Amino acid sequence: MRQAHALRVGAVGFRIGSAWRAPVAAVRTLYEGYPTPADDIPDLTVRLYPERPWRRWLRPSVAIGGDYWLPDAAPLPLAQGLLAAEMGMNLQVALGWRRHLLLHCSAVERDGRVLLMSGASGSGKSTLATLLALSGWRFLGDEFAFVALSDGAIHPFPRAASLKNEAVAAVRAAGGVVGPVLEETPKGTIGYWRPPADAIARMAEPAPPRLLLFPRFGEAARVEAMAPSEAFVRLTQASTNYVALGEAGFSALSRLVQSVPALSIGYPDSGAGLALVERLWGEA
Amino acid sequence: MTSSDEGTAPVYAADPPAGRLAVPLDALVAVYHRRSGTTHLLASPSPELLDALADGPADAATLRARLAARYDLEGDGSAMIDARMEELMLAGLAWRA
Amino acid sequence: MSRAARLLVAALRDPASVAGLGADDWTALLTAARAERLIGTLAVRFDPRAVPPAVARILADAAEGAAQERRAALWEAEMARRALVGLGVPVVLLKGTAFVAAGLDAGRGWAIGDLDILVPRDALPAVERALIVAGWEWVKADAYDDAYYRRWMHELPPLIHRTRDRMIDVHHTILPPTARPTPDAAALIADALPLGAAAGGGLSMLSPADMVVHAAAHLFADGDMAGGLRNLWDIDRLLREFGDADAFWETLAARAALHDLASPVRRAVRLSADLYGTAVPPGWSGRPSGDALYRRRLLARDGWGRQRYPFTRLGFYVRSHWLRMPPAMLARHLWTKARRGKQ
Numbered sequence: 005m006r007q008a009h010a011l012r013v014g015a016v017g018f019r020i021g022s023a024w025r026a027p028v029a030a031v032r033t034l035y036e037g038y039p040t041p042a043d044d045i046p047d048l049t050v051r052l053y054p055e056r057p058w059r060r061w062l063r064p065s066v067a068i069g070g071d072y073w074l075p076d077a078a079p080l081p082l083a084q085g086l087l088a089a090e091m092g093m094n095l096q097v098a099l100g101w102r103r104h105l106l107l108h109c110s111a112v113e114r115d116g117r118v119l120l121m122s123g124a125s126g127s128g129k130s131t132l133a134t135l136l137a138l139s140g141w142r143f144l145g146d147e148f149a150f151v152a153l154s155d156g157a158i159h160p161f162p163r164a165a166s167l168k169n170e171a172v173a174a175v176r177a178a179g180g181v182v183g184p185v186l187e188e189t190p191k192g193t194i195g196y197w198r199p200p201a202d203a204i205a206r207m208a209e210p211a212p213p214r215l216l217l218f219p220r221f222g223e224a225a226r227v228e229a230m231a232p233s234e235a236f237v238r239l240t241q242a243s244t245n246y247v248a249l250g251e252a253g254f255s256a257l258s259r260l261v262q263s264v265p266a267l268s269i270g271y272p273d274s275g276a277g278l279a280l281v282e283r284l285w286g287e288a
Numbered sequence: 289m290t291s292s293d294e295g296t297a298p299v300y301a302a303d304p305p306a307g308r309l310a311v312p313l314d315a316l317v318a319v320y321h322r323r324s325g326t327t328h329l330l331a332s333p334s335p336e337l338l339d340a341l342a343d344g345p346a347d348a349a350t351l352r353a354r355l356a357a358r359y360d361l362e363g364d365g366s367a368m369i370d371a372r373m374e375e376l377m378l379a380g381l382a383w384r385a
Numbered sequence: 386m387s388r389a390a391r392l393l394v395a396a397l398r399d400p401a402s403v404a405g406l407g408a409d410d411w412t413a414l415l416t417a418a419r420a421e422r423l424i425g426t427l428a429v430r431f432d433p434r435a436v437p438p439a440v441a442r443i444l445a446d447a448a449e450g451a452a453q454e455r456r457a458a459l460w461e462a463e464m465a466r467r468a469l470v471g472l473g474v475p476v477v478l479l480k481g482t483a484f485v486a487a488g489l490d491a492g493r494g495w496a497i498g499d500l501d502i503l504v505p506r507d508a509l510p511a512v513e514r515a516l517i518v519a520g521w522e523w524v525k526a527d528a529y530d531d532a533y534y535r536r537w538m539h540e541l542p543p544l545i546h547r548t549r550d551r552m553i554d555v556h557h558t559i560l561p562p563t564a565r566p567t568p569d570a571a572a573l574i575a576d577a578l579p580l581g582a583a584a585g586g587g588l589s590m591l592s593p594a595d596m597v598v599h600a601a602a603h604l605f606a607d608g609d610m611a612g613g614l615r616n617l618w619d620i621d622r623l624l625r626e627f628g629d630a631d632a633f634w635e636t637l638a639a640r641a642a643l644h645d646l647a648s649p650v651r652r653a654v655r656l657s658a659d660l661y662g663t664a665v666p667p668g669w670s671g672r673p674s675g676d677a678l679y680r681r682r683l684l685a686r687d688g689w690g691r692q693r694y695p696f697t698r699l700g701f702y703v704r705s706h707w708l709r710m711p712p713a714m715l716a717r718h719l720w721t722k723a724r725r726g727k728q
Contacts, residue, residue, distance in 0.1 A: 005689050017439065019412065021689050043439035044408035049416050051689055071419045071690060102446045233316040233329055240327065247325070250453045251309065254320040254327055258311040324460040325453065326549075378520075380460075383467060 005051065010041050014150060014161040014207050015104070016097060017041025020089050022052040023060050027085025030184065034086065034164050034196055037204060048072075048100055050092035055079055068092045072099035084189050086196070090166060094147060097161075098244035104150035104159060105249060105256040108242040111144035111158050112136045117214035118158040119285060120149050120264075122242050125191070128221030131171040132277055134197055138178050139278070143203040144211075148244075153252045156259050157210035165197040174274045215288045216266040217281065223270030225280060235266035297347040300373045301385035302338050308381075310335055324380050334372050338381060345385035348373070386681060389417035389688035390614070397423065397618060398662050400430050411440055413688025420690035421614045425451030425494030451494045458482045458497040461551050462588060465500060468519035470587045472511050477503040477577045479556065479599065483590040484619070486580050491622035496615075499543070499552040503591075505574055506557035513541055513555065521546050521553060559599050559644075568602065568644035593627040594640040601653035602646055611692065613683045614660075620653050621661040634666050652676065656683070 005021030007028040012018070018041070022028045041047065051069040054060040064082035068091055077095065080088045098106065109122040110133035119136075121129040130146040137143035146165035149158050167175055172182050172195035182195040216235060230238075239257055240246050246253045265288060271277035309320040316329045319338075330338075333355065340346070340354040348369040355361060376382040392414040395402040406414070418424040428448035433441040462482050469476050477483075479501035484492030504512050521544040541555040558570035577589040591599060597620060604616040627633050641650035656679060657663040658670045685693045 041439065042442075043437045045411050045415070045437060045439040045443070047439075047443055049412075049690060051691070053691075069690075071416065102449060103442070231315075232313040233318070236313060236318055237329065246327075248450065248453060250325045250456070251320055251322065254309060254311075254318070258313070258318050261313065262311070323456070323463075325456055380464065 005053075009035075010044070010046050011035050011038045012041050012207075013038060013093075013163050014145070014159055016048065016101065016161065017046040018048055018050060018093055018096070019046035020050045020052070020092065022066075022085070022089070023054055024052070024064065024066070024082060024085060026082060027052050027066065027089050030086035031089045034184075034198060037201075039207075048093075048096040050089060050096055052085065052088050052092065068095065070096045072096055074099070078190070080189070084186050086184065087186055087189050087191075087194060090163070090196075093163070097148060101150075102245060102249060104152055105253050106243055106245045107149045107151060107239055108147070108244065109149040110146040111149045111160075112141040113144055113158075113211045114141045114285070116211050118144065118149075118211050119281070120158065120213055120216045122216065122218050122239065123220070125168070126221065127219050128171075128271070128274070128277060129219060130165050130167060131174055131221075131274060132219060132281060134165045134167065134171075134175050134180060135178050135274060135278055136281065137200060137203065138175070138180050142206065143199045151213075151256050151260060152210060153249070153256050155212075156256060156263065157212050159210040160203070160207045162199040162203045162207050164199065167195045167197055169193050171195075178274075213260060213264045215285060216260070216264050217284070218266065218268045219277065220268070220270045221277070222272065224272060225276055226268075226270040227280070227284065228268045230266040230268050232261040232266065235261045297349065298370070298373070299345050299347045299385040300341060300351070300377070300382050301345040302341040302376070302382040305339055305342050308338065319381075321381055326380065328379055328381065333369075334376060337369065337372055338376065341382065386684045387417070387687045387693055389413035390421075390684035390686045393417045393421065393423065393427075393614070393686070394660050394684070396427060397430070398660075400432070400435075403431075403436065408437075409688075411437065415440065415443055416688055416690045417686045419447075420686050422496040422612060423494075423615055423618060425454070425496055426618065427494070429494045448494070451496065454495070454497050455485050455492070457551070458485055458495075458500065461500040461546075461549070461553070462486060464519070464546070464549070465502060465516070465553060466587050468515050468521075469504075469512060472508065472515055474504055474508040474512065475574050475577065475589060476587065477574060477589050477591060478580065479503055479559075479591070480603070483580075483596070486588065487590050489622070490626050491619045499554050501554045501556060503556045503559070503570075503573065503577075506570065509541060509555065509557055513544075516544055516553065516555070520548060524552070559602050566602070566645035566649075568598075568646065572643060573599075592640075593623070593630065593633065594636045595644075597623050597627070597637055597653075598641050598644050598646055598650055601641075601650040602644075604653050605649045610679070610682050613679075614686070617653065617657055617660060617683060621657040621663045624654065624657060624663050624665065628664065634669065652679065656680065660684075 007022045007025050009028050009032050010019045020028060020031055049070045052066050055065055055067045059065045065079040066082055066085055066088040067079040068077045068088050070092055109120045110129040112119050112133050121132055123129045133146045143162055145161040148161050150161050152159060167182060169192045172185060175182055175197055180197055182197050185195040187193050236257060269280060271280050303323055307322050311318045316331055317335045319328045319330050336355060337351060340351050348366040351369050352365055373382055392410060396414060418427050424447040428444040431444055462478055478486055481495040481497035482500055484495060524543045524545050543552050543554055545552050559568050560566055573591060573595050576592040578592055580588045580590055600616060600620045604613055641647045654665055654669050655671055655676060658665045659672060687693050
């Protein structure tokens with residue numbers, strides 16, 4: 005492909021190829037200082053290409069492809085090429101990665117133990133992870149938690165966090181630098197927050213889990229214990245590769261829900277959420 | 289223990305216990321079925337029924353007898369056993385012998 | 386002809402050919418192998434100690450993935466067996482599931498998607514009812530597609546299982562009834578071989594010669610030859626496994642003629658010998674100029690996983706429809722599709 009960039013995030017080596025310069029330039033800037041894939045052989049390939057040859061020039065529209073592919077991944081305008089690259093990386097990992105159990109969770113670490121937060125888009129898991137990283141926690145990732153199949157440790161996947169809508173202002177208010185910001189994407193406004201140097205430098209350093217939270221943003225403050233079997237079911241639904249891993253995935257997930265307490269929490273705003281998480285971490 | 293009245297009581301079979309991985313989580317047991325790669329969350333007595341089939345195919349009355357040898361049971365329960373076995377067959381964990 | 390595709394064919398043919406490959410060539414080779422659904426096959430053929438660690442990890446993933454796929458495919462076959470065993474009709478496993486169930490070399494590393502089975506045409510209604518009782522349901526709700534499948538295709542409209550999310554294709558022959566070649570479906574079923582107790586009893590597979598004939602029909606007449614390197618690899622493995630048996634080649638020629646597929650079978654054998662080095666008897670090899678287009682098409686995958694030569698691809702798309710449908714029907718089909726596309 006005309007433009008290409010390779011980088012490593014945590015355990016994953018990516019190669020991003022594009023028919024246009026702009027998306028690759030944006031990736032290169034956002035991920036400056038990230039290492040290259042091990043042995044310079046990427047694990048996964050992302051392709052950004054015009055749906056039809058002429059769409060490269062005329063109203064360019066970026067289709068997302070690669071090693072693995074979904075029929076309903078809709079193309080994006082060229083101005084949102086960085087989002088296309090990010091979605092492409094997510095898609096390849098979600099469908100193709102098998103060296104860890106993948107949970108759709110954000111993860112931060114303190115004192116050598118990991119806090120996992122699982123939730124759908126809008127639950128606030130990205131925002132909470134970013135805000136915790138701004139107040140002394142190590143950022144492991146805002147999208148996927150990589151659970152080691154051998155010992156259950158959580159491996160970092162410190163991609164840039166993608167903050168949606170009001171989260172951009174919340175992170176800026178807490179002193180975080182957010183950019184670039186893409187307006188009017190299919191997911192609304194998206195701002196990218198680059199993880200701190202420490203998170204990038206320690207991207208190969210795993211830590212065992214200690215607490216699992218299922219946060220819900222915009223609710224009255226509440227804390228409810230969740231039975232291991234319910235956490236198990238919810239995490240199978242929050243995993244993109246649980247079924248593909250077979251027995252290894254079952255063993256990793258059953259060990260996780262047996263070894264770590266799970267709590268469902270509600271919180272009205274980011275400040276209250278942060279305080280609640282800090283309190284629960286102290287009690288865990 | 290006699291077999292049920294009509295003489296056509298369904299006889300069930302299941303993979304041996306080594307064909308499954310069972311992890312008790314709380315009131316539910318997470319079961320990984322190796323042959324299919326499927327995961328099931330089972331409530332008692334379904335995991336016990338599957339294990340009781342380790343001694344070979346059996347109908348509900350025989351299964352009840354096998355369970356009674358290991359657990360304290362109340363009532364007859366054959367209808368309940370048939371209902372549980374029906375669910376296990378739908379899940380692919382058991383079949384008609 | 387792409388360098389990635391040539392690297393892939395060389396690596397399949399002779400795993401030692403990868404010695405000394407640089408990082409970019411490895412990347413191109415692995416990407417093309419994934420796109421051609423051959424990476425699982427590569428994975429079981431390489432010694433992981435003989436390749437760079439990053440490659441060994443990627444191949445280990447692929448081998449593990451293929452093992453899971455194998456298990457899932459066998460389970461789908463078992464579920465179909467349990468659903469159909471009471472009907473007392475022959476059920477023949479086709480393609481990858483048959484290779485795996487029979488323990489054939491062609492099944493090693495197979496990326497199996499759907500379950501394909503062959504049953505007698507007059508058993509179709511009973512088979513369909515039994516599958517629906519056992520939890521399969523129709524994928525396409527569209528009345529035109531449904532009618533089209535039932536009238537003109539060689540299979541029921543695809544069914545998908547509502548909890549396991551896997552597709553089953555129920556065939557009554559191996560090419561659409563409208564296609565120019567008309568395989569003898571009754572002979573396929575009559576000569577099928579039982580799969581033995583390991584497969585649960587009640588399932589069978591095509592005879593070796595029919596299996597090769599079906600693979601060749603699949604290579605040329607199904608789809609637009611996308612994924613052709615995988616299908617041709619199956620043919621190479623089947624020929625290596627069966628080729629030494631008594632009178633295999635004579636039987637293959639006779640069955641190909643019986644099923645009206647002599648020319649595609651001969652071309653498939655030639656291409657297999659040419660690309661993968663299959664040993665074939667005199668008279669089966671050769672390199673007529675007409676094969677060049679097929680070679681080019683088979684080797685069109687580039688190092689980013691893309692099909693090159695889009696022009697050739699279009700030619701093959703129309704051609705593959707031509708093989709399956711008489712012209713008037715093709716026009717009607719394309720017109721209906723186009724009209725639906727505009728809505």
